[in-house]
Amino acid sequence: MQNDLLGPVEELRDIDPSLLNAEIPGEQYRDVFLSLFERSGIGLAVLDSTLRVRSVNSALSAQCGMRPEEMRGRDFAEFLHPGVRQDVLRQLGRLVQGSKACLDALSVDTCFDRTAVSGELTAFPVEDDSGRVKAIMVQFTPGETAGDHHARVGPQGKLTPLSAKVLEGVAAGDPTVRLAAKLFLSRQGIEYHVGALLRQFDVPNRTALAAKAYSMGMFSMGCWPPRLRPGSIRSDPQGADRAGGGTRTEPGARRR
Structure with missing residues (x-):
């Protein structure tokens, strides 16, 4: 044979x-x-x-x-x-x-x-x-599959669309002011979301946050600016304004 x-x-x-x-x-x-x-x-x-x-x-x-x-x-x-x-x-x-x-x-x-x-x-x-x-x-x-891996990111599992945008900005090296302008939030709003991500990923700073997300395979490879894989983001549109599992108004959010 x-x-x-x-x-x-x-x-x-x-x-x-x-x-x-x-x-x-x-x-x-x-x-x-x-x-x-x-x-x-x-x-x-x-x-x-x-x-x-x-x-x-x-x-x-x-x-x-x-x-x-x-x-x-x-x-x-x-x-x-x-x-x-x-x-x-x-x-x-x-x-x-x-x-x-x-x-x-x-x-x-x-x-x-x-x-x-x-x-x-x-x-x-x-x-x-x-x-x-x-x-x-x-x-x-x-x-485990990628979905299993992402599910262990934190107690909330997948990220809300807004938190995902914040994480992408952190991975791209955007400072707070620039990221706030992109997402129509105040500086306090950005810091709120970044702080929540640091706690969720159990890391001490922004550099470690981006590194850990990359190591877990959450980002699409060969893509700049960084983009999260669709499987890392919640599909429900209501999740865009939720953090920590509850509905709330983010501190410092701008009115359009």
């Missing part, structure tokens, strides 16, 4: 079938492995020592929102959400370098950029005869 999906897998170290306690002829072992790789339903991929995707099954490519042929030959980093990219690459790099701290495998929280599917990535090194890591087998176990 020939499977072009896994063409590069033959570069991995061959496994002696005699080591297995199973009645599988040696010439059929590769076919069994290829079938398991593709049909297991588990997200799997093989990365080379430069962390490029050499092989990927349909389960993992679907979780990335792409076709297998679109992923092969590209840096694995391209598919990771910016909020986790640096940490995942650092951990995989340590594994490639043979860090003893990683032992035989590592597990790290991961989120894919295109789909915002998050979960646990487990990576296993594949060594050559000299003990040098020549490839990495990765397994992805999905956990």
Whole structure:
């Protein structure tokens, strides 16, 4: 059986079938492995020592929102959400370098950029005869969706449209006066909303607020000025004037 999906897998170290306690002829072992790789339903991929995707099954490519042929030959980093990219690459790099701290495998929280599917990535090194890591087998176990992730932002869950605009302005670096002019609020009104967001996200300042929102995948990637994903904002128009779950008149709001 020939499977072009896994063409590069033959570069991995061959496994002696005699080591297995199973009645599988040696010439059929590769076919069994290829079938398991593709049909297991588990997200799997093989990365080379430069962390490029050499092989990927349909389960993992679907979780990335792409076709297998679109992923092969590209840096694995391209598919990771910016909020986790640096940490995942650092951990995989340590594994490639043979860090003893990683032992035989590592597990790290991961989120894919295109789909915002998050979960646990487990990576296993594949060594050559000299003990040098020549490839990495990765397994992805999905956990929560982007909606689940956003729901834990705070007790109110998704942001009201007005709070979302304030957060976008904070992420863009708008000072209070400019943001007040954009949103037709007073300076006190902006400070009220910013203070509420700081408490909701449990962060000490505006910089940390923007960073945490980005790390949680709330912002659309590659967009400037920053824009929140639609799934992060309440859809009900009545929510625009609510903060903390109750209807109220915001302090310092301007009349048009």
